Amino acid sequence: MWYRQIQQVRLNPVVVGATSFAPSRSGINSVKPQSRMSTDTVSQLTAIVIGVFATYANAEEKHAASEYWPQWRGPLATGVAPMGDPPIQWNETENIRWKIPLPGLGHSTPIVWGDHVFVTSAEAYGERLTPPADRDPGAHDNLPADRMQRFVIRAIKRKDGSIAWMKVLREVQPHEGTHDTGSWASNSPVTDGEYLFAFFGSRGLYCLTMDGQLVWEKDFGDMQSRHGHGEGSSPALHDDTLVINWDHQGDSFIVGLDKNTGKEIWRRQRDEITSWSSPLIVEVKGKPQVIVAATNYVRGYDLATGKTIWKCSGLSRNVCATPIVASGIAVVTNSYDWQKMLAIKLAEATGDITDKPAVLWQRDKQTPYVPSPLIYDDLVYFTSHLRGIVTCVNLKTGKTIFGPARIPKVTEIFASPTAAAGRIYIPDRRGNIAVLKHANEFKVLAVNKLNDAFSASPVIVGNELYLRGEEFLYCIAKPK
Numbered sequence: 054m055w056y057r058q059i060q061q062v063r064l065n066p067v068v069v070g071a072t073s074f075a076p077s078r079s080g081i082n083s084v085k086p087q088s089r090m091s092t093d094t095v096s097q098l099t100a101i102v103i104g105v106f107a108t109y110a111n112a113e114e115k116h117a118a119s120e121y122w123p124q125w126r127g128p129l130a131t132g133v134a135p136m137g138d139p140p141i142q143w144n145e146t147e148n149i150r151w152k153i154p155l156p157g158l159g160h161s162t163p164i165v166w167g168d169h170v171f172v173t174s175a176e177a178y179g180e181r182l183t184p185p186a187d188r189d190p191g192a193h194d195n196l197p198a199d200r201m202q203r204f205v206i207r208a209i210k211r212k213d214g215s216i217a218w219m220k221v222l223r224e225v226q227p228h229e230g231t232h233d234t235g236s237w238a239s240n241s242p243v244t245d246g247e248y249l250f251a252f253f254g255s256r257g258l259y260c261l262t263m264d265g266q267l268v269w270e271k272d273f274g275d276m277q278s279r280h281g282h283g284e285g286s287s288p289a290l291h292d293d294t295l296v297i298n299w300d301h302q303g304d305s306f307i308v309g310l311d312k313n314t315g316k317e318i319w320r321r322q323r324d325e326i327t328s329w330s331s332p333l334i335v336e337v338k339g340k341p342q343v344i345v346a347a348t349n350y351v352r353g354y355d356l357a358t359g360k361t362i363w364k365c366s367g368l369s370r371n372v373c374a375t376p377i378v379a380s381g382i383a384v385v386t387n388s389y390d391w392q393k394m395l396a397i398k399l400a401e402a403t404g405d406i407t408d409k410p411a412v413l414w415q416r417d418k419q420t421p422y423v424p425s426p427l428i429y430d431d432l433v434y435f436t437s438h439l440r441g442i443v444t445c446v447n448l449k450t451g452k453t454i455f456g457p458a459r460i461p462k463v464t465e466i467f468a469s470p471t472a473a474a475g476r477i478y479i480p481d482r483r484g485n486i487a488v489l490k491h492a493n494e495f496k497v498l499a500v501n502k503l504n505d506a507f508s509a510s511p512v513i514v515g516n517e518l519y520l521r522g523e524e525f526l527y528c529i530a531k532p533k
Contacts, residue, residue, distance in 0.1 A: 117166075117246055122512045122519075125162040125241035125287050127471065130333055131377050132427040132510075137473030139518035141488050142499045143529050150517070150528040151214035157205065159238030160285075160467070160508040163521050166244050166263070169208045169217055170512075170519060172526060173251050175237035176203040185228055189302060192281035195230035202227060202237055206251045208265060211517065214528060218265040223256050228275045231283030234467070234482070234508070239285040241331075241509075243295075248312060250295060254284035258297065260315060269315040273308075276301040279327035279371070287375075291334040291341050294318060294356055298345050300328040307332065307345060309359055319359035325349055328372040329423075335378045337399045344376045346385040351376070351395070353402055363402035365412060367393050374425040374469075382413065382448055384426055388438045392420040396451060414451030419444045424510075425469040427477065429491055434477060436466050441481060443489065458495040460487045467508040480507035480520060503527065 119128045120136050127134055140148045157176030164171050177200035184197035203224050208217040227237050240252040248268065249261045255276045260268040276284055279302055289296045295310045305323040310316065325347040333344045334356060341356035348371075350364040369390035376385045378399070386394040394416045401411040419437040426435040431448040441463030444456030465482045472478065476498060477489040484503045490496040505522030512519040518529040 120514070121167070121246075122163075122165040122514050123245065124164060124243045124290070125331065125510065126333075126375060126377065126425065126469065127513070129379075130335075131379055131429070132425070132469060132471050133429050134471065134473040134513035136515065137513035138516050139473060139478075139513050140516075140529055140531050141476065143501050143503075145504060148529055148531055150530040150532075152525050152527050153209070153214040154524060155521070155526050157203070157238070158236045158523060159521075160236045161238050161241040161287075161521075162509045163512050163519055163526070164242050164244055165211070165512060165514045165519065166246050166249075168211050169263075170211060170526070170528075171206060171208055171242055171244065171249060171251075172521060173204070173206045173238045173240070173242055173253070175253070176205055177201070178203060182226055184230065185226075187230060187281040188277055189279060189281045191279070192230070194233050195281050196233050196235070198227040198230050198237075201225065202256075204238065204253045204256045206242065206249075206259075206261070206265075209526065211514075211528070214526070220261065220265045220267070222251060222259045222267075222270070223253065225256060228255060229278065229283075230281050231278075232280075235283040235285075236508075237283065239283065239329075241287040243288050243290045245290055245312075250288055250290065250312070252288045252297070254286070258288070258310075258315070260312065268313075271310070271315045273297070273299060277303050277327075282327075285329040285373070287331040289332040289334045289343065291356060294334075296332045296334065296343050296356070298323075298328075298330070298332045300325045300347055302327055307343070307354065307359065309343075309356065321354065321359045321361070323347070323352075326370065330372045331375040333376045333378065333383075335383075335399070337381070337402075342399070344378070344383055344385075346372050346374065346376050346387070348372055351383075351385045351397070353399070363404060363406050363411070365395065365397060365402075365405070366407045367395055367415065369393065371422075373423045374421055377426055377428050379428040380431060380448060384428065384433055384448070386420045386426060386435065388420045388422040392417050392438075394420045394426075394435070396448070413449070416446070416451060419457045423467045427470040427472055429472045429477070432491070432493075434470055434472075434489075436470070436479065439465050439467070441466060441479075441487070443479070443495070445493075445495075454493050455495045460489070460500070461497060462500045462502075463487045469510040471511040471513055473513045478511045478513070478518065480511060482506045482508060484522075486511070486520065 157174040159174035184199040207219040309318040343354040371389040396413040441460040445454040480486040488499040509521035520527040
């Protein structure tokens, strides 16, 4: 970023006309003809100037990150857009700023930075091929990998939906199928405004400039997903470290990469089977941690070294939901072999915290399967398994605020809830998008209908709501 370039500047002694300024012993500046500042003074002033610029730049960067949608769970990684205020009601002819077709298929959630929306997809082409055999003995309900696929990222202009640029990153026949409700492009991209990272799992990780120029790429090999149901974990980014979690039916691992070069900083093996959950990076006591939810343990890793700080068991197989954190509390959940939600006080988490006081509360009913929860003002909202049933609990106590409550018309839910301006947005795979009131009681403000199916999560930037469907990308906003 530009503030990093400022740190490389070296100041010359300040000379004004025939004089320069130097500190006197009394601490008050005195004027000395034709004199120059000492090296120590220059260094001090340099540090001050660098600090001022860096502070300003960091503030600008944080403001930009909160204004846009740089990662799949939004600027706060909680599902909330703090500066958003999109419409409450819309349909195919009302409050649609633009709607564009999306080639191929992808369930990755778009991200937004500056004037562009970035979307990844997998686009089939060519004749039908002999699909590779499913390697997992429990494979079922899968799409066969019987076509070549182009793995593509597009930059779309926010103002009108036109394509600013597109980049084909790889062309290959996938080595295994994916679930018949899934896609080969379910991993969401991430950006910090300097670089853009597109991740396609077994099809590679790609670092691009914001105008689509490839900087580096990395291939981790072929993942073997449980039941051949495909891949979906998204990368996480913090400062110069990019984290990839690779849980599958083979040798699982988590890796930290230098975002500038793609070189590995650390790698840790994981005793885990397939999970679809994405890593989350948060600061705990001033130090960044990587939190990953999985079957055997939820773990917290030191971002600098990859060493395990804490772990907690309790979740079942097929972990899909990504952890969320607010007020120093991490919420992790899943719903497969059994239902479970855990709230972990991160400041007290060290070693094995299973059934220890660091676990503030837990619940064993109405938890989500594919969707991740939402934290909004110390309230946790979540849907039940894949159903249109919502529950709200207090983040700090786990006490039920309302629910389980059935959302009218809303049925099969893969997308995670998103919130802004005191409202919660929940789409389903039938084209229904519920808008709920953020409150201590269940209230439906609207249930809107569009001609598409939604598995990707809603994205909110300013007064715009972006919905990525299986066929179209919608920008929903009131007329200017």
